[in-house]
Amino acid sequence: MGQKEEAKVSCLNILTYHRELLVSRLKSIQCILDNLLASGFVCEEDVEIVQRTVTKTDQVRKILELVQCKGEEACEFFIYIIYKVYDAYIDLQPWLKEINYNPSNDVTVIQVVNTDPISRYCEKLRHDMSRDTCFIMSYSQQEETRLEELYTDTLMELLNDRNESLGFLESLDQLLGDHAVFNTQGEIIYVMGDAGVGKSILLQKLQNLWSKKELQTDTIFFFKFRCRMFSIFKDTEQISLRDLLFKYNCYPDQDPDNEVFDYILRFPEKVLFTFDGYDEIQEDLDLMNVPEVVSPEDKAHPLQLLISLLCGKLLKGSQKVLTARTGIQIQSKVIRKKVALKGFSPAHLKTYIDLHFKEQEHRELVSVQLDASPHLCGLCSTPLFPWIVFESFRHLHTMHDNFHLPEICITLTDIFLLLSEVFLSRTASLAPSLLKKSTRCASETFKAGLRPLAAFAKLALKGMERGSFICSQEEITVCGLTEEDLPLGFLRPVSEYDASGSPATFEFLHITLQSFLAACALVLDEQDAASSILKFFTECSRKREASCLPFDFCISGSSKPSEKNPFANNEHLQFTNLFLCGLLSKAHTGLMEHLVSPVLLKKKRALLKSYLSTSVKSHLHGLPHYTGEEGVKVHVLPNFLWILRCIFETGSKDIAQMTAKGITSGFIKLGYCNVFSGDCTALNFVLQHRQKLLGLGMDNNNISDYGVKQLRPSFCKMTVVRLCVNQLSDSSIEVLAEELCKHKVVEVLGLYNNHITDVGARLVAQIIEECPKLRMVKIGKNKITSVGGRYLASAIQKSTSIFDVGMWGNSIGDEGAEAFAEALRHHPRLTNLSLSANGITSKGGKCLAEALKKNSVLRIYWLVPNEMTDDAAAHFAELVQANTGLTHLWLISNQFTVDGIKHFAEALNHNTALKEIW
Numbered sequence: 001m002g003q004k005e006e007a008k009v010s011c012l013n014i015l016t017y018h019r020e021l022l023v024s025r026l027k028s029i030q031c032i033l034d035n036l037l038a039s040g041f042v043c044e045e046d047v048e049i050v051q052r053t054v055t056k057t058d059q060v061r062k063i064l065e066l067v068q069c070k071g072e073e074a075c076e077f078f079i080y081i082i083y084k085v086y087d088a089y090i091d092l093q094p095w096l097k098e099i100n101y102n103p104s105n106d107v108t109v110i111q112v113v114n115t116d117p118i119s120r121y122c123e124k125l126r127h128d129m130s131r132d133t134c135f136i137m138s139y140s141q142q143e144e145t146r147l148e149e150l151y152t153d154t155l156m157e158l159l160n161d162r163n164e165s166l167g168f169l170e171s172l173d174q175l176l177g178d179h180a181v182f183n184t185q186g187e188i189i190y191v192m193g194d195a196g197v198g199k200s201i202l203l204q205k206l207q208n209l210w211s212k213k214e215l216q217t218d219t220i221f222f223f224k225f226r227c228r229m230f231s232i233f234k235d236t237e238q239i240s241l242r243d244l245l246f247k248y249n250c251y252p253d254q255d256p257d258n259e260v261f262d263y264i265l266r267f268p269e270k271v272l273f274t275f276d277g278y279d280e281i282q283e284d285l286d287l288m289n290v291p292e293v294v295s296p297e298d299k300a301h302p303l304q305l306l307i308s309l310l311c312g313k314l315l316k317g318s319q320k321v322l323t324a325r326t327g328i329q330i331q332s333k334v335i336r337k338k339v340a341l342k343g344f345s346p347a348h349l350k351t352y353i354d355l356h357f358k359e360q361e362h363r364e365l366v367s368v369q370l371d372a373s374p375h376l377c378g379l380c381s382t383p384l385f386p387w388i389v390f391e392s393f394r395h396l397h398t399m400h401d402n403f404h405l406p407e408i409c410i411t412l413t414d415i416f417l418l419l420s421e422v423f424l425s426r427t428a429s430l431a432p433s434l435l436k437k438s439t440r441c442a443s444e445t446f447k448a449g450l451r452p453l454a455a456f457a458k459l460a461l462k463g464m465e466r467g468s469f470i471c472s473q474e475e476i477t478v479c480g481l482t483e484e485d486l487p488l489g490f491l492r493p494v495s496e497y498d499a500s501g502s503p504a505t506f507e508f509l510h511i512t513l514q515s516f517l518a519a520c521a522l523v524l525d526e527q528d529a530a531s532s533i534l535k536f537f538t539e540c541s542r543k544r545e546a547s548c549l550p551f552d553f554c555i556s557g558s559s560k561p562s563e564k565n566p567f568a569n570n571e572h573l574q575f576t577n578l579f580l581c582g583l584l585s586k587a588h589t590g591l592m593e594h595l596v597s598p599v600l601l602k603k604k605r606a607l608l609k610s611y612l613s614t615s616v617k618s619h620l621h622g623l624p625h626y627t628g629e630e631g632v633k634v635h636v637l638p639n640f641l642w643i644l645r646c647i648f649e650t651g652s653k654d655i656a657q658m659t660a661k662g663i664t665s666g667f668i669k670l671g672y673c674n675v676f677s678g679d680c681t682a683l684n685f686v687l688q689h690r691q692k693l694l695g696l697g698m699d700n701n702n703i704s705d706y707g708v709k710q711l712r713p714s715f716c717k718m719t720v721v722r723l724c725v726n727q728l729s730d731s732s733i734e735v736l737a738e739e740l741c742k743h744k745v746v747e748v749l750g751l752y753n754n755h756i757t758d759v760g761a762r763l764v765a766q767i768i769e770e771c772p773k774l775r776m777v778k779i780g781k782n783k784i785t786s787v788g789g790r791y792l793a794s795a796i797q798k799s800t801s802i803f804d805v806g807m808w809g810n811s812i813g814d815e816g817a818e819a820f821a822e823a824l825r826h827h828p829r830l831t832n833l834s835l836s837a838n839g840i841t842s843k844g845g846k847c848l849a850e851a852l853k854k855n856s857v858l859r860i861y862w863l864v865p866n867e868m869t870d871d872a873a874a875h876f877a878e879l880v881q882a883n884t885g886l887t888h889l890w891l892i893s894n895q896f897t898v899d900g901i902k903h904f905a906e907a908l909n910h911n912t913a914l915k916e917i918w
């Protein structure tokens with residue numbers, strides 16, 4: 001009883017104590033009044049009195065007076081309404097937490113009805129979004145997997161406007177937060193990544209979290225769009241912003257006064273948008289060449305509305321997450337922050353395997369098979385591929401005895417053939433009961449399923465040709481597909497575009513599947529000239545300018561873009577080319593001969609081979625050469641990477657050999673080329689045919705440990721190994737140490753910004769000691785402590801060749817600094833050393849300065865920022881005075897005061913060599 005009394009007092013008190021806050025934050029008054037009236041705490045007359053009050057704040061004051069005067073129960077119910085009608089009182093939710101509100105049993109029996117149109121709409125949005133996002137796109141339409149049961153984190157790297165890394169996102173909440181914002185004026189959170197890396201799933205997860213109120217954000221409206229839908233409107237179609245929002249998400253019910261839309265216009269910062277697949281907009285430019293929409297009342301083409309929203313001309317201040325494939329350029333001025341998706345790390349992949357396979361037996365089998373194939377692991381860093389491989393494994397393993405993943409080097413074509421085999425095995429002629437535990441015969445499955453396969457392939461190709469990822473029922477029928485074919489799994493309905501009630505539209509399970517099927521169509525076709533298989537190669541080889549035109553247009557409203565279709569990204573065509581190479585490869589002849597005449601197949605293969613040979617030659621010839629520190633370099637363009645991928649898919653040793661020979665310079669640079677671990681197999685396939693030594697620059701890619709393992713056979717001829725910023729751990733260094741120490745030709749080793757610890761540092765030290773030509777080692781921004789620092793310093797001391805060492809951004813501390821001081825004393829060759837940002841205090845600094853006084857070779861010396869104080873400054877001043885030949889000395893961002901700096905002024909008078917001191 002006593003406790004109850006206390007609770008009663010406390011509710012009344014709370015309202016008195018927090019009166020000011022409530023008056024300023026409580027917005028939806030009608031809902032409070034409706035519920036107080038319905039539950040009998042106030043009468044009609046009370047309501048009228050409140051409504052007669054002019055301002056909203058005064059209305060809240062009146063309500064507070066009323067409930068306080070009605071007593072404790074009324075006060076408690078007042079708070080309970082705020083608690084129950086979450087969205088209407090979202091601004092007060094933190095306050096409820098602050099007062100630690102927990103409804104009592106007495107109050108929970110009183111019914112609360114949400115009569116606030118805005119929060120009712122929010123509830124509806126959340127409900128619909130939860131329903132639409134709780135399942136992950138399924139492989140067969142019968143079995144659905146819950147998103148939370150399969151969603152696995154991926155590597156999400158934050159970038160600045162120059163695409164330099166700002167670290168990794170730790171949770172999806174950070175995606176919307178202020179962390180790593182490089183342009184506060186911009187409104188777009190730009191998420192980019194390769195095909196199948198998980199951009200759509202990331203948005204789905206974000207939407208799902210929001211629908212369950214588990215996302216840290218105060219946005220109360222969430223509208224999701226897929227950019228491909230903007231291509232299905234007719235050129236003449238005009239709609240209003242209101243329709244765009246409500247028709248393609250959900251309608252507000254019982255909102256006669258249009259309060260929801262008005263609220264959105266008044267508080268755009270409460271709105272969150274996701275736009276998925278900016279690269280998928282396939283639109284003619286004429287449409288763009290009309291004035292922008294800036295008034296929310298105007299009707300316009302949906303694409304114009306989209307551009308106006310993205311540019312902040314409409315609903316300025318709303319939050320927008322936009323995804324696109326890597327390589328699509330968007331002007332930095334509209335981007336707020338940038339995130340690059342890098343797929344699964346080895347640890348993520350392990351988690352994904354555990355989630356995917358409930359059966360221990362399957363889990364173990366797959367893990368063993370993956371461990372034996374770093375190439376497959378490399379491919380599996382792109383989530384789309386393990387999803388296909390594992391689903392196919394599960395299906396084929398249950399259907400057939402002894403099914404194993406292919407042991408030979410599996411290609412992307414193999415992966416999509418596997419997927420098609422699973423789909424086709426569902427055809428009536430191959431009922432599962434007949435196949436159960438029978439011997440698997442892929443060619444029989446394909447032969448039996450040839451009719452639907454060819455029809456789906458034709459549909460995919462037609463879509464590719466007109467740049468569309470969506471097909472109508474009519475197009476499906478024209479291609480010869482029947483109702484029974486649809487459940488096979490290649491297509492899925494896309495009901496969300498069907499707001500008008502028109503016949504359903506469909507899309508392929510994934511764009512990459514459409515690309516694969518389009519390649520199948522090119523191979524299977526017996527009508528057109530054989531040379532038509534090359535049509536997409538020709539299209540892709542046409543040079544295109546970077547596609548940032550839509551935003552140029554929408555921001556400046558000036559220049560008339562020169563390109564017909566600025567949105568169009570040709571990656572899906574590149575994939576079709578790649579699959580064409582795979583399907584026409586020798587490895588697949590056996591299968592394809594069951595599906596197309598051997599003579600035609602041979603002709604197509606010869607045509608492709610001849611095209612690839614010519615194309616490789618002309619490409620290599622046209623690559624830009626330049627001379628740098630490490631000799632003549634050739635800059636490889638991203639298109640060359642596609643050529644390498646195609647060559648690998650063909651499996652043709654001749655073309656690989658020719659390509660290897662065609663690389664005339666001694667150094668190829670593939671930096672910032674978006675190389676992922678799976679590409680290293682393709683690169684290795686070509687490089688293994690090269691006789692001469694070669695330098696390879698692959699900084700700023702995503703090759704990971706799997707990629708390094710794939711390159712193993714090529715390290716024997718590598719003079720330059722630059723693998724900075726590539727997600728490498730110590731296991732990569734193990735491979736490098738083994739190979740580089742065996743062949744001893746390496747001169748430059750770049751490992752900056754990876755995940756190397758002291759274990760890896762010890763292996764790098766071994767490379768330094770054992771490779772007599774090694775001149776330069778960059779191992780900054782790793783995880784090396786004093787232990788690793790000592791190994792490295794000791795190796796440098798023994799090396800007869802090394803002169804440039806970069807150790808920036810580790811944590812070797814004073815102990816490491818002392819070891820380096822020792823190396824400086826005994827190693828006369830070092831001319832450039834960076835020990836910046838290593839936690840070195842005056843103690844370590846003094847040792848280094850002393851060691852340097854006797855060293856006349858070191859020219860450049862970096863120690864910024866560390867933790868040295870004035871007593872170290874005195875030693876460095878003496879070093880300057882000693883005039884050893886040092887040309888650059890960087891000491892800024894230490895803890896020197898004016899007194900410390902004064903030492904340098906005098907010392908500099910005696911120095912003739914120093915060009916720069918900081």
Ligand SMILES: Nc1ncnc2c1ncn2[C@@H]1O[C@H](COP(=O)(O)OP(=O)(O)OP(=O)(O)O)[C@@H](O)[C@H]1O
Pocket residue numbers: 136137150151152153154193194195196197198199200201202277324325383384385387510511512
């Ligand atoms: N984080 C993840 N956890 C589990 N599975 C994932 C994840 N990300 C992607 N997948 C799997 O990969 C498939 C493809 O992913 P998604 O469609 O999101 O790729 P995408 O980057 O949007 O590709 P595209 O650019 O081609 O549209 C998904 O259907 C899902 O099965």
